[in-house]
Amino acid sequence: MPPMGADVKGVRERKPPPEGGGPRRVLMTADAVGGVWSYALELARGLAGYGVEVILAVMGTPPTADQLREVRGIRNIALHRKPFALEWMEDPWDDVDRAGRWLLELADELGPDLVHLNGYVHAALPWKCPCVVVAHSCLYSWWDAVRQGVTPEKYRRYRDAVRRGLSCASVVAAPSGAMLSSLERFYLPLGKTRVIHNGRSRRRFKPGCKENFVLSVGRLWDEAKNVDAVMKSAGTVPWPVYVAGPEGHPEGGLVPLQNVNRLGQLSPKRLASWFARASIYAHPARYEPFGLTILEAAMSRCALVLGDIPSLRELWKDAALFVPPDDTEALAAQLRLLCEDRERREQMAQKAFARSLDFSPAKMAAQYLDAYGTALQ
Numbered sequence: 001m002p003p004m005g006a007d008v009k010g011v012r013e014r015k016p017p018p019e020g021g022g023p024r025r026v027l028m029t030a031d032a033v034g035g036v037w038s039y040a041l042e043l044a045r046g047l048a049g050y051g052v053e054v055i056l057a058v059m060g061t062p063p064t065a066d067q068l069r070e071v072r073g074i075r076n077i078a079l080h081r082k083p084f085a086l087e088w089m090e091d092p093w094d095d096v097d098r099a100g101r102w103l104l105e106l107a108d109e110l111g112p113d114l115v116h117l118n119g120y121v122h123a124a125l126p127w128k129c130p131c132v133v134v135a136h137s138c139l140y141s142w143w144d145a146v147r148q149g150v151t152p153e154k155y156r157r158y159r160d161a162v163r164r165g166l167s168c169a170s171v172v173a174a175p176s177g178a179m180l181s182s183l184e185r186f187y188l189p190l191g192k193t194r195v196i197h198n199g200r201s202r203r204r205f206k207p208g209c210k211e212n213f214v215l216s217v218g219r220l221w222d223e224a225k226n227v228d229a230v231m232k233s234a235g236t237v238p239w240p241v242y243v244a245g246p247e248g249h250p251e252g253g254l255v256p257l258q259n260v261n262r263l264g265q266l267s268p269k270r271l272a273s274w275f276a277r278a279s280i281y282a283h284p285a286r287y288e289p290f291g292l293t294i295l296e297a298a299m300s301r302c303a304l305v306l307g308d309i310p311s312l313r314e315l316w317k318d319a320a321l322f323v324p325p326d327d328t329e330a331l332a333a334q335l336r337l338l339c340e341d342r343e344r345r346e347q348m349a350q351k352a353f354a355r356s357l358d359f360s361p362a363k364m365a366a367q368y369l370d371a372y373g374t375a376l377q
Contacts, residue, residue, distance in 0.1 A: 022050065022052070022369045022372050022373050022376070023052060023112070023113035023114040023372050023376065024051065024052060024053065024113055025052070025053045025054075025055065025110070025111065025112045025113050025114075026047070026052060026053070026054050026055065026112055026113065026114050026115070026116050026372070027055045027057060027103070027106060027107055027110070027112035027114075027115045027116070028040060028043075028044070028054050028055065028056055028057065028115075028116040028117075028118070029057050029058075029059065029103070029116070029117050029118050029119055029122070030056055030057070030058050030059075030118055031058060031059055031060040031061070031086055031118075032058055032060060032061055032062065032063040032064070032067055033060055033061055033086075034219075035136070035198075035290070035291075035292040035293075036118050036136055037058075037063070037067060038200070038292055039118075039136070039198050039292070040056060040118065041070060041071060041074060041077075042198070042199055042200060042201060042361045042364065043199075043361070043364060043365060043368060044056065044074055044076060044077050045074055045201070045361060045365075046199070046361045046362055046364060046365025046366075046368075047076065047365050047368070047369070048074070048075060048076040049365070050365070050369060052076065052369075053076050053078070054076055054077050054078070055078050055080065055106060055110050055112060056071070056077050056078065056079050056080065057080050057081075057082075057102075057103060057106055058079065058080070058081040058082075059081070059082055059083070059084045059085075059086060059099055060083070060084070060085070060086045060089075061083070062081065062083060063081065066267055066268070070268075078110075080106060082098075082099065082102055084096070084098055084099040084102070086119070087119055087120065087121045087122075087158065087161065087162075088138075088139050088158070093157070096121055096122075096161075099122070100121075100122050100125050103115075103122055103125065104125055104126070104127075107127065107128065107129075112129060113129055113376070114129055114130050114131070114132065114372050114375060114376060115127050115129060115130070115131040115132070116131075116132050116134065116368075116372075117131060117132070117133050117134065117165075117169075118134050118136060119133075119165075120133060120135070120138070120161070120162040120165035120166060121161045121162065121164075121165045122165065123164075123165035123166065123168045123169045124161075124164040124165050124167075124168045130170040130171075130375035130376055131168065131169055131170055131375070132169065132170060132171045132172075132173060132368075132371060132372060132375050133165060133166060133169040133171070133172045133173070134172075134173045134174065134175075134196075135172065135173070135174040135179050135180065135182075135183055135289070136174075136175065136179075136289060136290070137179070137287070137289050138162065138182065138183065138186070138187075139151070139155055139158055139159075140155070140158075140159060140162075140182075140186040140187070141179070141182035141183075141185075141186060141287070141289075142224060142287050143155075144182075144186070145224070145286050145287035145309070146223045146224050146286050146287050147223075159186070159187065162187055163187045163188050166183065166187055166188060166190065167188060169191075170192065170374075170375035171192045171193070171194060171371050171374055171375045172190050172191070172192070172193050172194075173193065173194040173195070173196050173368070173371055174193075174194075174195060174196075174289065175195070175196065175197055175198045175289055175290035176195060176197070176289055176290055176311040176314055176315055177195050177314055178289065178309075178310040178311035178314055179289040179290075179311060180193055180195060181310075182289075192374060192375075194367065194370075194371045194374075196364060196367045196368060196371065197290070197315070197358070197359050197363075197364065198290050198292060198295070198359060198364060199359050199360045199361035199362070199363060199364035199365075200292060200295050200296060200299060200359060200361065201361055202299060204268065204269070204272045205272050205275060205276075205296045205299040205300050206272075206276060206299070206300065207276060207300050207301035207353070208273070208276030208277050208300070209276075209277065210277060210278070210279045210301075210349075211277045211278070211279065212239050212240075212279060212339070213239050213240045213241070213242055213277075213278060213279065213280075214230075214234075214237060214239055214240070214241045214242070214278070214279070214280045214281075214282055214335055214339075215241075215242050215243075215244070215274055215275065215278035215280070215281050215282070215297070215302070216230040216241065216242070216243045216244075216260075216281070216282045216283060217243070217244045217245055217271065217281075217283070217293045217297075218243075218245045218283070218285075218293065219245050219246050220243065220245050220246065220247050220257070221246075221247075223286065224285060224286050224287035224288065225245075225283070225285055225288075226284050226285055226286050226307065226325050227243055227245065229284045229325065229326070229328050229331055230243060230260065230282050230284065230331070231243070231257060231258050231259055231260050232258075232259075232328045233328045233329070233331045233332035233335065234258075234259035234260050234332075235258075235259040236332045236336065237332060237335045237336055237339060238336065238339050238340070239279075239280075239335075239339045240261055241259065241260045241261065241282075242260065242261045242263055242274065242278075243257065243260045243261070243262065243263060244263035244264065244265070244266050244271060244274065245264075245265060246265045247262070247264065247265075271296075272296070272300070275296055275297050275299075275300035275302060276300050278297070278300070278302050279302065279303065279338075279345060279349070280302060280303045280304075280305065280335060280338050280339070280345065281293075281294070281297035281298075281302040281303070281304050281305070282305045282331065282335060283297075283304070283305070283306050283307065284305070284306065284307040284323055284325050284331050285306065285307040285309065285312065285325065286307060286309065286325040286326075287309070288307065288309065288311055288312060289311050290311065290315065291306075291311075291312065291315070294306065294312070294315075294316070294320075295356055295359050297352070298316075298319070298352035298353060298355060298356035299353065299356045301349045301350070301352065301353045302349060302352065303321075303338050303345045303346075303348040303349040303352065304316065304319065304320035304321065304348065304352045305320065305321045305322075305323060305331065305334050305335060305338070306320045306321070306322055306323075307322070307323065307324075307325040308322035308323055308324050308325070309325065316352070316355060317355065318351065319348070319351040319352045319354070319355035320348070320351075320352060321334045321337075321338070321348065
């Protein structure tokens with residue numbers, strides 16, 4: 001399949017590389033399922049100003065028409081895609097091997113200076129250049145946080161493959177220190193590491209005229225996002241509660257909704273308009289290594305009510321109210337508090353907005369360039 005996107009040779013307004021040098025061409029993997037897609041495009045935009053070309057190798061579910069239109073507007077991306085199963089999916093290993101061969105062919109053909117993997121397993125491939133691994137999540141830390149039990153034996157092959165990949169990486173990065181700690185807990189001690197927060201452009205996500213409603217966004221069937229807790233607590237909240245996100249379970253059927261208003265899966269533009277009008281954003285996640293929707297809500301000046309987990313405490317500090325993910329009464333109490341106390345609500349919304357200023361694409365790109373320089377050395 002031919003590459004899609006802007007001409008990778010047409011980079012303008014080049015900035016100097018970071019001290020110690022940096023790559024001019026990066027092979028980056030991604031998928032179109034969740035936040036990794038938005039993260040990859042934001043990072044590519046930031047790298048464009050430094051004259052870095054991005055070969056974006058997308059696997060898994062094909063990008064939507066909206067996603068393809070978005071990538072065409074980024075001048076330094078060449079998009080390549082194959083529908084290979086991702087490494088965390090059920091029994092993906094034949095596809096993982098095929099994907100590895102495809103990635104090596106791309107590297108031989110296009111000659112990147114550095115490989116940036118938004119996954120683990122393919123770091124063990126015989127690359128001819130340094131490899132940076134970025135940990136957005138992992139199956140073992142997800143299982144520990146969501147199911148709170150021993151990970152089944154059938155995932156041992158996944159764990160062994162992740163260990164091999166991490167041991168081969170020149171640098172391992174993550175969007176939170178909590179995620180890096182999870183890797184060392186479940187897999188192996190790491191060498192060179194970086195905590196690099198994700199960034200989001202403010203062109204789309206801006207505060208609007210606030211209305212009296214609560215918003216929650218996430219895959220409705222995903223136990224990690226815990227939208228179910230929002231639905232259970234909504235019945236005692238004085239304001240209407242709206243939920244947005246995919247409702248169809250991967251194994252079939254729709255998630256039943258109670259006490260809330262269903263929005264379905266929204267385009268980024270429509271979702272931004274809901275964030276702009278929402279006064280409160282509820283995200284009582286059990287597992288969230290970063291949480292782009294939280295950042296989008298904060299940028300839109302929503303008051304935040306979040307799951308009390310290490311990563312979200314680390315990232316949002318005093319700029320959010322925290323509740324135990326499985327305590328729906330505590331969630332309902334905090335939502336009622338914010339609904340009824342305008343001064344407290346506006347104070348928390350302003351704190352969230354101020355904290356969101358720390359998570360910029362420009363800062364993210366500069367920190368990745370520094371990490372790339374370390375890997376190249």
